[in-house]
Amino acid sequence: MSNNSRENILERLGNHIVLGSGAMGTMLQAAGLHPGASPDSLNLDRPELVAAVHRAYLESGSDVLLTNTFGSSRPKLEEFGLADRLDEINRAAARLARSEAERYGGERYGRALVAGSIGPTGQFVEPLGEMTFDQAFEIFAEQARALEKGGVDFLVIETMADLGEIRAAVIAAKAVTRLPVVAQMTFNPDGRTFTGTDAVTAAVVLDALGADMIGANCSGGPDELVPVIRAMAAVSAKPLSLVANAGLPRLEAGRTVFPMGPDQFAARLPALVEAGAVLIGGCCGTGPGHIQAMRGELNRLNPSPRPRLTGPKPLSLAGRTRSLFFVPQNLPVIVGERLNPTARKKLAADAQEGRFELYRQEARAQAAAGAGVLDVNVGVPGIDEPAAMRGAVLALQGTTDLPLSIDSPNPAALEAGLKAFAGKALVNSVTGEEDRLEAVLPLVKRYGASVIALTLDDAGIPMTAGERLAVAEKILGRALALGIPKENLIVDPLVLTAGAQAREAMETPRAIRLIKEKLGLPCILGVSNISFGLPRREVLNSAYLITNLAYGLDAAIANPLEPRIWEAVNSMRLLLYYDTDASGYISYVSGLPSPRPEGPVPPAAHTAARPVDTAGRIRSAVIDGDRDGIVALVEQALFEGANPMELIEKTLIPSLEEVGDGFGAGRVFLPQMMLAAEAMKRAFNHLKPRLPKDRAGSRGTVILATVEGDIHDIGKNIVAVLLENYGFRVVDLGKSVPAGRIIEAAREEKAEIIGLSALMTTTMPKMREVILEAKSAGLRAKVLIGGAVTTQSYAREIGADGHGRDARAAIELCRQIIPGRSFKEET
């Protein structure tokens, strides 16, 4: 038997093409598991069924068995009343797979490896949902520990659609076990996950968290995942996994059909290897035949893994839906400094009260002005800084998808911000002081961040460039020793105030040149410090920015609303040959006011207008998804004499429509849409009692349900909120609702519309059942269907009255079915 130490497992996973296994759930259903029942309970109740699936995959040539624990996390088991058996289930599943693996020698490497499967919780992490980072961490930690106790060789966190959730899972798995961790997300045909994360961003974030292998599973077929894996391979040197479905499922005569047979599936092997995959397996729709065919191709072609990314990597940061690389094309990066309450009373009060309305406004303005990163500081004297940092970071993610720089001298506040941020943050900052090195670097490592290294130590700020280089070198050494890669470090050689220490002003650019030459690290400065206490600060700030850029400065914490910053940036980008065809410069100056204006000078291009009236603030609150702040604003509008109906008609609905339009056009991603809908719902619920009695919900009654056997309800919940906001009365029956209950409710509630949701192809046939029963019961309600796998033609086939491609389309259909009773006509 081979040695399965951590190092050995990583060597096997990283340097050979390793064949995973195929689907588990469908195999168990074929063996008699009732759809809608818990597959995970079989680990205890029918272990022989699970063992038989493992054996089938071993006999087909799998090198890796995946435990039957995809739904064995606490919230998932709770759905089946099995939470108290969590430890037992996970351990039994691990042992089962392991004992099967030990009975068969793998074809190439001795015994097959056992991978502990960890799937999503079915809940969203804040700010998208109610689950806190700590709760998610505890859920994943609990399952990971149980799987480790059961004897798995490594963990596979899989089918994750949300970056916030997979972050918590990887952090927990690495924190509580010694096992190698594979982190896989699932991607839609547009190349993004359900909550908008693209493959590059996923790779940047998961790589920084220390996942040992990253990849994609489920999704469409292998062809759809090839570009995903290729994109990951371009930015990460980690080994990659690709575990595809057997193509995109279709429904044929009431049965789910995956279009790819074993030979077609196996024929994709060369493309998968070429893209960079080393762990290759099958997800939904694949079975032992697919694995056997793939094994045949592997034996026949014996492909070598594609060489992984080598050479130095640029510093990277990421928000949930975008990443930022410090490469000439993006340099210099302007880090917006304005989320900083120092010397700003209103901003301080906004943070102190936990509102973050001004923070959101400032964030929006800075992003619009061209900031690439936003620095977040909540340092108000006496404030609970960790709580405030968490609040600010959660709030800001509704407003912007820019990467954040978490700025605090307090390690607890840094940690709170890092937990709350679904991306790869910049930690601002660590210094060469012993206590700071010890407190901050472990956070950088655990939460997968980049970090600013300030060149000061226990002896204070060194005056000369050479001494600052020495501090930077010391911090680099300490980071490397902890396993933080060099590319996650950026040095701040410190700006002193020219008013007090002009003699040393040029030491900073000299230090930049030295640090870049000797250490190869990028540099950042808070340039505005130069002008403290001097008049017309923007003049000096700009001169100093230009000076430092000439010495190689890569990023500046500065005020992006100041036009001179952009004058400096765009000129210097041309002079430093970052803007190689001068197109950036030309497009910048073409937007500038003419040097000899004839009329009044237009307002500066980079000052963003701010909403002043309450309606404008409510609009922003909806667009930013400020669910905590919106009710107070609605109160204020009512106090100022606003009519509740008009608020809904003229402010709330148009604001949500604005977000919806952006969503439809692909400018806005689902998380923002969900947050906006939630903010809208809170405002609406607050106004509901104030509406004339029969108005709220007067538009007609809609019954919503996810069909039996299907437990997905995110899409349905969004539709529910939107419908209520449009004046419909919504009766939401929840998930996995039997046809009989839907019919009964439709009759009792005198529903005009029944909306059915299904996310799984296996449960789609239930929709037909509901329609047949509704017809034979003589219901007049129209039946609409929706859900990721449903189509217009399926709707026609089963006799539905319509198909909602997405939430907006569903609402449109409902409005067409029940027109003419809008609020407007009633008032």
Ligand code: THG
């Ligand atoms: N290096 C690193 N981080 C830093 C700094 C640095 N973080 C904080 C600071 N320095 C950079 N940020 C600011 C933010 C605001 C100002 C200066 C630097 C500033 N504010 C005006 C004032 O205080 O008078 C107020 C501006 C306003 O009212 O709009 O000057 O060096 N790593």
